Amino acid sequence: MADRGQLLAAARQFGTPLYVYDIDAIRARLALLRETFGSQFGISFAVKSNPNVALLKALAGHVDTFDVSAFAEVERAVAAGCEVERITFCGPAKRDEEIRRAVRLGLGELVVESLREARLADRFAGGLGTRQTVLLRINPATAPRQFGVNMAGKPSQFGIDEEEMAEAIDAIAALPNLDLAGFHIYAGSNSLSAGAIAENFGIMTAVFRRAAAHWGRAPAKLIFGAGFGVPYLPADEALDLAGLAGEMLPAIAALRAEPAFARTRLMLELGRWLVGPCGWLLSSIIAGKTSRGTMIRICDAGFNNHLAAYGMMGSVIRRNWRIANLSNPDGEPGRYTVVGPLCTTIDTLATKLELPQLSAGDVIAIENSGAYGLTSSPTRFISHPEPREAMLEGGRLADISESLLNHWRLADN
Amino acid sequence: MADRGQLLAAARQFGTPLYVYDIDAIRARLALLRETFGSQFGISFAVKSNPNVALLKALAGHVDTFDVSAFAEVERAVAAGCEVERITFCGPAKRDEEIRRAVRLGLGELVVESLREARLADRFAGGLGTRQTVLLRINPATAPRQFGVNMAGKPSQFGIDEEEMAEAIDAIAALPNLDLAGFHIYAGSNSLSAGAIAENFGIMTAVFRRAAAHWGRAPAKLIFGAGFGVPYLPADEALDLAGLAGEMLPAIAALRAEPAFARTRLMLELGRWLVGPCGWLLSSIIAGKTSRGTMIRICDAGFNNHLAAYGMMGSVIRRNWRIANLSNPDGEPGRYTVVGPLCTTIDTLATKLELPQLSAGDVIAIENSGAYGLTSSPTRFISHPEPREAMLEGGRLADISESLLNHWRLADN
Numbered sequence A, B: 001m002a003d004r005g006q007l008l009a010a011a012r013q014f015g016t017p018l019y020v021y022d023i024d025a026i027r028a029r030l031a032l033l034r035e036t037f038g039s040q041f042g043i044s045f046a047v048k049s050n051p052n053v054a055l056l057k058a059l060a061g062h063v064d065t066f067d068v069s070a071f072a073e074v075e076r077a078v079a080a081g082c083e084v085e086r087i088t089f090c091g092p093a094k095r096d097e098e099i100r101r102a103v104r105l106g107l108g109e110l111v112v113e114s115l116r117e118a119r120l121a122d123r124f125a126g127g128l129g130t131r132q133t134v135l136l137r138i139n140p141a142t143a144p145r146q147f148g149v150n151m152a153g154k155p156s157q158f159g160i161d162e163e164e165m166a167e168a169i170d171a172i173a174a175l176p177n178l179d180l181a182g183f184h185i186y187a188g189s190n191s192l193s194a195g196a197i198a199e200n201f202g203i204m205t206a207v208f209r210r211a212a213a214h215w216g217r218a219p220a221k222l223i224f225g226a227g228f229g230v231p232y233l234p235a236d237e238a239l240d241l242a243g244l245a246g247e248m249l250p251a252i253a254a255l256r257a258e259p260a261f262a263r264t265r266l267m268l269e270l271g272r273w274l275v276g277p278c279g280w281l282l283s284s285i286i287a288g289k290t291s292r293g294t295m296i297r298i299c300d301a302g303f304n305n306h307l308a309a310y311g312m313m314g315s316v317i318r319r320n321w322r323i324a325n326l327s328n329p330d331g332e333p334g335r336y337t338v339v340g341p342l343c344t345t346i347d348t349l350a351t352k353l354e355l356p357q358l359s360a361g362d363v364i365a366i367e368n369s370g371a372y373g374l375t376s377s378p379t380r381f382i383s384h385p386e387p388r389e390a391m392l393e394g395g396r397l398a399d400i401s402e403s404l405l406n407h408w409r410l411a412d413n
Helices: A004-014 A023-037 A053-060 A071-079 A096-105 A115-128 A162-173 A194-215 A241-257 A272-278 B004-014 B023-037 B053-060 B071-079 B096-105 B115-128 B162-173 B194-215 B241-257 B272-278
Strands: A018-022 A041-046 A065-068 A087-089 A109-112 A132-139 A178-185 A221-225 A265-270 A279-291 A294-299 A323-325 A333-339 A348-356 A363-366 A388-393 A396-399 B018-022 B041-046 B065-068 B087-089 B109-112 B132-139 B178-185 B221-225 B265-270 B279-291 B294-299 B323-325 B333-339 B348-356 B363-366 B388-393 B396-399
Touching: A004 A018, A004 A279, A004 A363, A004 A388, A004 A396, A018 A023, A018 A272, A023 A041, A023 A053, A023 A241, A023 A272, A023 A388, A053 A071, A053 A388, A065 A071, A071 A087, A071 A096, A096 A109, A096 A115, A109 A115, A115 A132, A115 A162, A115 A178, A132 A162, A132 A194, A162 A178, A162 A194, A178 A194, A194 A221, A194 A241, A265 A272, A272 A279, A323 A348, B004 B018, B004 B279, B004 B363, B004 B388, B004 B396, B018 B023, B018 B272, B023 B041, B023 B053, B023 B241, B023 B272, B023 B388, B053 B071, B053 B388, B065 B071, B071 B087, B071 B096, B096 B109, B096 B115, B109 B115, B115 B132, B115 B162, B115 B178, B132 B162, B132 B194, B162 B178, B162 B194, B178 B194, B194 B221, B194 B241, B265 B272, B272 B279, B323 B348
Parallel strands: A018 A388, A041 A065, A041 A265, A065 A087, A087 A109, A109 A132, A132 A178, A178 A221, A221 A265, A294 A333, B018 B388, B041 B065, B041 B265, B065 B087, B087 B109, B109 B132, B132 B178, B178 B221, B221 B265, B294 B333
Antiparallel strands: A018 A279, A279 A294, A279 A363, A323 A363, A333 A348, A388 A396, B018 B279, B279 B294, B279 B363, B323 B363, B333 B348, B388 B396
16 A cells, blocks of 8 residues: 555655555455455446546456446446456446447446336437347345445335336336346445444345346346445444455355356445445645634645535535645644635534644545545635646656646646 | 426436526526615625626626626626626636736735735735735724624634724735735625514624725725625515615615715625525435335435535535425325435435325425535545536526536436
């Protein structure tokens, strides 16, 4: 993992705010994943978690498929050198036009989330004289306990409710221009509990079994939404991957032992767990003050640069993320309220967080920022210059920013 | 105000998602403001609320000054034809480089939020052999009751705490290259209570009085952060402007009666109240389903297009905004949960909101979207095409989108 010196060098070279992604660390996590789960699972990377094309390019040869959620993400995957056969397209509201383009391009798999999508794909494929491989997304009727963000067991825009899957499978199997290859479930995300995730895999395998039994065919592919979380908060403990494998793998082995699943390709779809911990948002302290007894430090990255770290990405209560003082790690500890440069009180990154003495000019690192960072943020708010993005690979830093239009140019007088 | 037919015509012409701003309605609100408050106040428009250059251009001749919060907003104001003398630059974390550029450009006023900013401006002005007009931002010690978002009376990054203003005024007045012109307070925003706003104006005038008394000079200018709110929720009642004027104007008249303030220019700084109600985000329903008893409609605008309407811009609990079914206003009412196209459960616009029957293809309007809409949203999330922006003026529609790079091009095969 990138060390303090490397991050500081990146901040010096490119200025702040700056996202840094350690590509070697991402590959190491991929290797760990493959080692832990053996050859049981292929890996599908969720492009939405970090769609930077240079990063996708660096990952394209190391993952099995790219999972995309909009047609523009197909274009990104292709620009990164990924073959269209290795692209899986999910999303609850694909536009007609997106489905048509996907079919015409010969996309590896379309995950249909409704009969509407299946019928559209069938019609477009028929019109083009081609066939389209599809997976059916199912929304389970039951959710694991202790799954933070979950989509199962309640009304949802995602997929076909499990209660209705039998009719949906029949209807899709009857469409003349589609090849139903299997099923997809993504029922929850960002869990740090190996027990909850294992329980979720149990629910998914049970639903997949029932779906295959109703269909009466051996699925070529099953996609498991991983839901592996990342320890954003100081008190969070990282997911115990080995423990999870210990709980999960027997159930997977049991599934595999059944004839219907002996040759099925099982996929783990994930984004956050893979790239989140391998990215940092670096920010400089512009000014400090003590206001009514509180030590306030104002940094150059606001929620315009990192919505999630500011607690505005689905959190009900903002909590301090893991933040490091890179430039003064051994300073006398103090309790600092760290805010961004925006003209609003909601631009608060940390409240009374203990950090080594933090002064104007110091550089801080917001950890776990490799996923759902820059592109999940309202970068145009107040028109501040956008953070650059840098990639660390083999000890070397590269500028992988996608647009220099709105970046802060120190040299520009 | 734009009617249903005009909005539908805009959706047909430009596709959805689409922001529409009614410039005539904005000008009518400006006229109402001037009529209500007589000649007591000049109007300063907060560019951050809607920085679209075409919109700024349409407003430049109708407001007195543009209030900007980052140097890039200066560039927008200038691009819109605003003279640099009519630009006021606020913001709690101006970078050295931003202050230098502002001074070199001869910006009308720099609102200094700290002694650091004042000293930097003084140094840059000295180096350039020029002088810089500044206002001092003060953070009051007391806040009105019932002010939703307020910045006063607590630790804050904004301005100089009232408790410390005397020393700050002395220090700034002593800087050789600055002309202190007066004071600025922005203590809260988005209030619908005339009583709370009037109370806030009372607090502001009291602080301004104390500041001027300590300084011993007659301020040339005082800027009052208006804090006028907008009725986002169905149960909200619009701010009673006439009632507010009735409560406020006697206190303003009393201030004016004092010799120190007889010639002072008083400014109302506002953005949301002016443009918010004159803008709509139009979105089409892509698909509908009934899931576990709930009628779900998926539209083509998610929180990527309108963070605030999805309850992710500082709201603790998401509440349904005012939404209209434009294409089927007389349909049988039903209770719909309206979601966006993003792959996450937090992409929920409305929960069980009563609307006329809503079907695929229908166009909805999210009201009060003229301020803090497009540019306050994470438009790159999941790489969906960006909404266009259209302006309605004199009954004619103009495309005022700033970039066509990422827009959905229906004609593009």
